[in-house]
Amino acid sequence: MDNAMTSKMSQKGQIVIPAAIRKTLGLTKGTELSFEVKGDEITIKKLPTALDWANLVKQIPVEDVEIDKDGNYDPKKSPEFHDWMVNG
Numbered sequence: 439m440d441n442a443m444t445s446k447m448s449q450k451g452q453i454v455i456p457a458a459i460r461k462t463l464g465l466t467k468g469t470e471l472s473f474e475v476k477g478d479e480i481t482i483k484k485l486p487t488a489l490d491w492a493n494l495v496k497q498i499p500v501e502d503v504e505i506d507k508d509g510n511y512d513p514k515k516s517p518e519f520h521d522w523m524v525n526g
Contacts, residue, residue, distance in 0.1 A: 441458070443456045443458070443459065455482075463484050464484075470485040498522065501516055501518045503515075503516040503519045
């Protein structure tokens with residue numbers, strides 16, 4: 439979505455996020471957002487949910503990895519870890 443959209447602030451300081459943006463980002467009641475101010479600009483970002491974090495962590499391989507004092511490991515002994523390190 440590359441469309442610029444506008445919204446007016448209410449007397450209570452509230453703004454309405456346009457429906458198209460809410461739909462695109464999956465914003466629903468209770469979705470947490472962060473606000474960052476730089477100069478005269480505000481950046482609003484959707485914060486990850488517990489489910490987002492759980493899905494991210496689920497992708498991390500569970501494997502014993504021997505790492506030497508220099509931070510090296512043997513890819514043959516830890517193939518899943520190596521794949522994760524190389525391919526993400």
